[in-house]
Amino acid sequence: QQQVKQSPQSLIVQKGGISIINCAYENTAFDYFPWYQQFPGKGPALLIAIRPDVSEKKEGRFTISFNKSAKQFSLHIMDSQPGDSATYFCAASITWHNQGGKLIFGQGTELSVKP
Amino acid sequence: ETGVTQSPTHLIKTRGQQVTLRCSSQSGHNTVSWYQQALGQGPQFIFQYYREEENGRGNFPPRFSGLQFPNYSSELNVNALELDDSALYLCASSLGVDRSTDTQYFGPGTRLTVL
Numbered sequence: 086q087q088q089v090k091q092s093p094q095s096l097i098v099q100k101g102g103i104s105i106i107n108c109a110y111e112n113t114a115f116d117y118f119p120w121y122q123q124f125p126g127k128g129p130a131l132l133i134a135i136r137p138d139v140s141e142k143k144e145g146r147f148t149i150s151f152n153k154s155a156k157q158f159s160l161h162i163m164d165s166q167p168g169d170s171a172t173y174f175c176a177a178s179i180t181w182h183n184q185g186g187k188l189i190f191g192q193g194t195e196l197s198v199k200p
Numbered sequence: 201e202t203g204v205t206q207s208p209t210h211l212i213k214t215r216g217q218q219v220t221l222r223c224s225s226q227s228g229h230n231t232v233s234w235y236q237q238a239l240g241q242g243p244q245f246i247f248q249y250y251r252e253e254e255n256g257r258g259n260f261p262p263r264f265s266g267l268q269f270p271n272y273s274s275e276l277n278v279n280a281l282e283l284d285d286s287a288l289y290l291c292a293s294s295l296g297v298d299r300s301t302d303t304q305y306f307g308p309g310t311r312l313t314v315l
Contacts, residue, residue, distance in 0.1 A: 091242075117302070128290050128306035129243065130202070174242050178302070185302025186233050186294050187256050190242030 088112050089177050091191025098198050104162040106194045108175035111156065115177040117185070120149065120160045123172045123193075132173070133160070165198045172196070202226070204293050204307035212313045218279045221310045225272040225293030231255070232274040233304065234266060237288040249274060250296070278312075286314045 091108045098104045110118075116137055121129035135142045135149040135158065142149045148161040162169055172195050176188040203226040213219050225232050231250045235243035245258040249268035263279040272293075278285055288311050292304040 089242075119304075121306075126308070128202070128204075128292075128308045130306065131303060134303075176242075180298065180302055184256065185296070185298055186231050186292070186304055187245050187248055187258070188233070188235075188243070188292075188304060189245065190235075193240070193242050 088189050089175060089191045091175050091194060093194060094192065095195045096197070098165045098196065100165065100167060100198055100200050102165050102198075104165045104169070104196055104198070105159060106173055106175070106196070107157065107159045108177075108191050109155075109157045110177050110189075112177070112179075112189075113156070114179050115189075117178045117180045118149070118151065118158050119176050119178075119188070120147075121174045121176060121190075123174065129174060162196075165196075167198045167200050170196055170198050202305035202307065204291065204305050206289075206291055206307040206310050208310060209308070210311045210313075212315060213281050214315050215281055215283060217281050217314075218277065219281060219312060221276045221278075221289050221291075221312070223274045223276070223291035223293075223307055225274065225291070226305060227272055228295065229272060229293035229305075230296055231294045231302070232268055233292045233294075234274075234276045235290040235292065236260075236285075237290055237309070239287070243290055246276070281314045283314050286312060288312075 119134035233248040234246040237243040247257040
């Protein structure tokens, strides 16, 4: 059962533009929503994460928007740079009752930022 | 760098063989989770070990097994390899499994090819 759906599958943005990637989840028990960045030949690296008690979290050029009622969350990359070109994964997990760390990933979005 | 290492980097096996993949977590990280990432897909949770005991398993058959050792190293064993087992295998470590300690740090992965 696919529990986290991610779109778009691929995204091309001009340098300086805004990249937006969306995810939707099904399991209302999820209480931790991280975004990972993966470069070719590397493992995923944590970019930014949010808990459902806030609707937005910003770290530098990266912002997560979270809509609990719609069961959706999104990643916004402001002032996108060619170095941001990578595959981005949203994920979700349950952290209560010592169940943390079992991440359910979306299918990934391949972002290409054109100079 | 996450401080999580994996070996070998690449591995080629034939169908029916057995394979052991290794992971070395950050010192002090009591939790290790293993993921399978097929080409073009998001990682899928295989299982998690917390303080040397299995702490949850994804939708993978029993021929996928693991071990975690007191020195923060761990193994993923796969018996009776099938062609569909070809993938990037990732390990991720974290301090613990509760809300405050479950941030996952991924290794670079082992690329397994089954012929």
